[in-house]
Amino acid sequence: MGKIFGIHIKAPRIAFDGQTLFETLDFSLPAGQWTCLLGPSGVGKSTLLRLIAGLATEAGSACISCDDGKPLSGRTAYMGQQDLLLPWLSVIDNVTLGRRLRGEDPKGHEAQSHAKQLLDAVGLTGYEQSLPSKLSGGMRQRAALARTLMENRPVVLMDEPFSAVDAITRLRLQELAAELLRDRTVLLVTHDPLEALRLGDRIHVLSGRPVVISDALLPTGLRPRPAGDPDLLANQAKLFRQLSAAMEDTAAA
Amino acid sequence: MRVLRPSIIFAALIMLWQIIVWASGVEPFILPPPARVGIAWVERWDVILFHTQTTVLEILLGLLLGTVMGTVSALFLAYFATARRWLMPILVISQAIPVFALAPILVLWLGYGLASKVAMATLIIYFPVTAAFFDGLRRTEPGQLDLARTMNASRWSILRNIRIPAALPAFASGLRVATAVAPIGAVVGEWVGSSAGLGYLMLHSNGRMQIDVMFAALFTLGAIAVVLYFTVDAFLSRVLFWQPDTQPSND
Known part of the structure; x- marks a missing residue:
């Protein structure tokens, strides 16, 4: 996997469909920490993630630098809202897709053997040769997590990875991800304040147009934090207020 | 039931035919009764078999050539943006010309033999295959392409491992249409000018008032088309094993 490093992204102006999304973008992902982005739908959370992933070529280019001085390209793993498993490949072939x-x-x-080990870690032993269509939504997302881990990249970018599954499955997936991606530099885009508070070391709220990125909220305690933790609940109320203000800002702009 | 149902449908159609003959009192040289066509088929089976071989060969060669050319064209269009910009309009304009109108020209250029009919069938198959496959190649799930890019896949690798397999269901639809229209190409070619084939046999027996033979030839052609279609359909369902049939059986 190599050494863990932080990332800094700077850009003068990022426009999307002729609209200025970020006036001046200056954002960092500290090494080995989980940074979470919250905000109303369409505010630009995913675009920021895609800029870092090198996928938002249509939105212009940003200057991305890493702590270790090497380029970021080829050192990130991506996990999306959908599992993106290829329906014609078995689960294990999906996990080893990157190599293919x-x-x-x-x-x-x-x-x-590495793929089998990872499938075991996500609880999918015995499903190696199954087609994705035979799996439940939660199982498919676990297979996607195994595929992400198989890439073994120091930076993991996740775009609402657990939003398509039910609440209990989501809590389990969060625990699994927190354990398996413990030491990596992670960017997690989510619309769920609870998810951000359980998993994030730093939580930013995005709002308005052009986007303003709030100062980081820094929850304490080890991830994944229990859902009933009093500190967490207090922070959740705070985040809800911040988010509804953000929603008004974004709607007004 | 899977074997029984087609037999029942078949028997019902034959009965309907017989009823129409009885009820209308139509002359046998306009619409011969099924029994008479059956007798003609048994008596002249050697002739019909000979012409069937020619037509089947034309259809299969046309299907093969049209599919290969259509597949290559679709891949070419999907991979090279320049090709897309220059060739797409030509492809669409070419389809504005009715292919049947080209039959006399093809016979003129390629002669009365096999070549002109294969060319006709190829032309008629080419477009549905190209259009369907190209459409499939363009509609890959964007998320899967993003994922592949973060995995450092080359364009070629993405095409081979993701876009082509993802486009196979669309390609299969095109191929099913092509299979259904392939016999039309071969027969139209035979009508314009030929010395063998079921289309030729139909014209020939029509000229000699052997309407029962004409119907026997038509019947054979229909049987070929049905067998061909279901063979291709079964083959495609096998290849596309991951594609569930989403139409519920009780729908």
């Missing part, structure tokens, strides 16, 4: 796409051998002994 890069022209490396996905069937080698080492790759296979």
